[in-house]
Amino acid sequence: METPADLDARIIKLISQVVPVKPEQIKRGDRLREDLGMDSVCSMELLSMLAEELDLDVGVEDAAGIRTVADTIALAARFLRAKAAA
Amino acid sequence: MSKPRHLTGVATAAALDGGPQRPLEWELLAHALEARERDDRPWLWFHLGARREALSYSGAYALARGWAAALFQAGVRAGDAVAIFQPNSPAFVGSFFGAQLLGATAVPLPWPVVPGGAPSLPMGAEAMLRVARARAVCAPPGTAAPLPVVAEPSRGPFVQNPQARRTAFIQFTSGSTGAPRGAEISQRAAMSSAFGMARALGLTADDVGVSWLPFFHDMGLVGVLLSSLSVGFAVHVLRPAEVLLHPRRWLELMSSERASLTVAPNFGYELLVRRGGAPDGLMLGWLRAALSGSEPVLRGTIDAFERRFEPAGLRRGAVLPVYGLAENTLGVSFTRPGELDADLQLDGRWVPAVGTPLEGTQVTVRRPDGARALEHEEGEIMVKGPSVMDGYVEEPEATAKAFDRGWLKTGDRGVIAKGQLHVTGRDKELVIKAGRKFHPADIEREVAQVVDTPPNGVAAFSVLREEQRGEELVVVVELKRDEAFDVARKVRAHLVDALGVTADRIELVKAGALPRTTSGKLRRAECAERFSVGGRA
Known part of the structure; x- marks a missing residue:
C-alpha cells in the first residue's frame, strides 16, 4: 500500500521530469507557475504524465484548479481514493 | 483527396514560382x-471529453x-x-x-x-x-x-x-508583450491562402480533418477553419488542453473518423511519439496529409512518428513539412502528398524540404547585399504573392522594414535546392516554443531585471534536442556573485510570469564567460553552438 509520503515523492519526481528542478529542491508549497516556472503547456504535460503513471482518468476541467505541488498531490490522492472505492 | 492538378513550382537560380493563381470562388x-447557407452537412465537430457537438x-x-x-x-x-x-x-x-x-x-x-475560474483576457x-x-x-x-x-x-x-473594409482580420504575431505586432490580412489574402492550401494538397469536400490547434492562431484559423470552408469538408475539433492531457485522443479521433488531414507544429508529433501509446487498435491509413509547420520541422520527429505508427497503417511520407508565417497569412510553401523526399544535409544535420510555393506565390533567397543567392546558397527567404499582409497595424516603420521592393522579408533563413525550399534558421533568432514566438531580447531583458548580472550578461537562444527531436530554450546567465541555486529558480519563475514561457535549461556562468563582439554585444549564434547538446561550455 502506498503511503502519502510515497505519493508525494512520486509526484515530485514527475515534476522534476517536466521542469529541470531537482526533486530535493521541490517543496509541497511551491506554486507550479510562480515558483517552478511551468507554463501552461508544461502543467498540462505534468497532469498527463500523472494520469498515465497512476492510470487515472483526469479531465481538462480537473486541471483548472491546480496551482501548487500540494494541489497536484491532492488531485492524485482524490482520484486514487475514487478508484479504490470503485 | 484528388491528385494536385497543378504542377509543382519550377526552380531557376534560387527562385521558386508557384505558378499563376487561378480565380478564387469567393474573394470575401x-x-x-453565405454560399453554404443551405448546406446542412456538418462542418465542425467540437469534441469535449466524451461529448461532441456538430455545427453545420x-x-x-x-x-x-x-x-x-x-x-x-x-x-x-x-x-x-x-x-x-x-x-x-x-x-x-x-x-x-x-x-x-x-x-x-x-x-x-x-x-x-x-x-480556470472566470475568463479573463490574456497577458498583453x-x-x-x-x-x-x-x-x-x-x-x-x-x-x-x-x-x-x-x-x-x-x-x-x-x-x-x-466588402466595407479591406482587412478581414488582424493576426497578432511576434511582437513583444508591450508592443504587439499585428499583421493586417486582407479579404483577398485570406481567401488566397485558404484556396492555395486546399489546391496544393488537392483537398476536396470528401476530406476529413482532425485538429486541436487554437482558432486564434494562424494555423488553426486559416489552415483549418478557412481551408475547410473554402472547399467544404468536415473537421473534428479538439481543445489544445485535451490533447496535451491525453495525446492519444488525437490519434483515436483520426482513426475513428478516418481523417485524411491533420495539422500541428513539430512538438505535436513529438508528443504523439512520446506519449501517444502503442499503434494497436488504431487505423491511420486514411491520413494523407499530416502537416507539420509553424515551428522548425525536424526530420528526427517525422521519422520517429511515422515509424511508430506504421503498424497502424500510417504511410511513410504522410507527414508533410510546410513553411509559412503570419505575415503571409499562413502558408508559403507546402510539400505535396507523394512528393519525393528532397532533404538537404547541412552542417551534419538533415534539413527537411518544405516543398514549393502555393499558387500565385514566388519565393527567392537573398544575400545580405540584396542580390539573389544561387541554388544551395543560404540567405534570407523573400516572398511575393496574393497572401502577403498589407502591413503591421499602426506600425508604419516596422511595415517599411518588412518589405524590400515589393518582397516580404521573412526574417527566416533558407536554401533553395533540389527544386524545393529548405528553412535553415531564423535571422531574427526567434525562440519558438509550442508554436509561440519570443524575441531573445525580451527574454534577456526580463532576466536582467531579476538577476545581478553584467551588461549583456544574459543570453537566450534555442538549441536542438538530441536526435533532432525538438528545440529547447536555453538561458545563460553571467553571475557577479556565487548565488547559483536561487538564481536559476528566480529566473525560471520570472520568465513564466512575465512572458508565459518555460526555460528548459538555465546555465549559470562566471561574468565575462559569454561570447561577445568587440563592442560588447552578444554573439547568440556562438552561444547556441557552445551550449547545444554535447557542446557545453
Missing part, C-alpha cells in the same frame, strides 16, 4: 460562408447572423474592429464570421490553454485591443474587459456590408 470570407455550414451561417445582430446592437459598424476572445467553439466561428458579415475586422485574441491583450482599435470584444459572459463585451448572439436587424 462572408461570401464563402448552414448552422454556422445562421449563428454568424446572430452574432452580427448582437454586434450591431452594441454599436459595431462596417469598418470597425472587433476582438474575438473565445475557445475553439461555435461562439468563435459565429462571432468571427458575424464580424465579417458587418464588414468589421476580426481580431482574434489568445485563449488560455488551461481553463490590452495592448492588442489598443493597437487594433477594437470597438468591442466577443467573449464569454462575465469576462472583464476594458471594452463593451458582446457575450451572446441575438436577433434583430443589422446592415450587411462585407
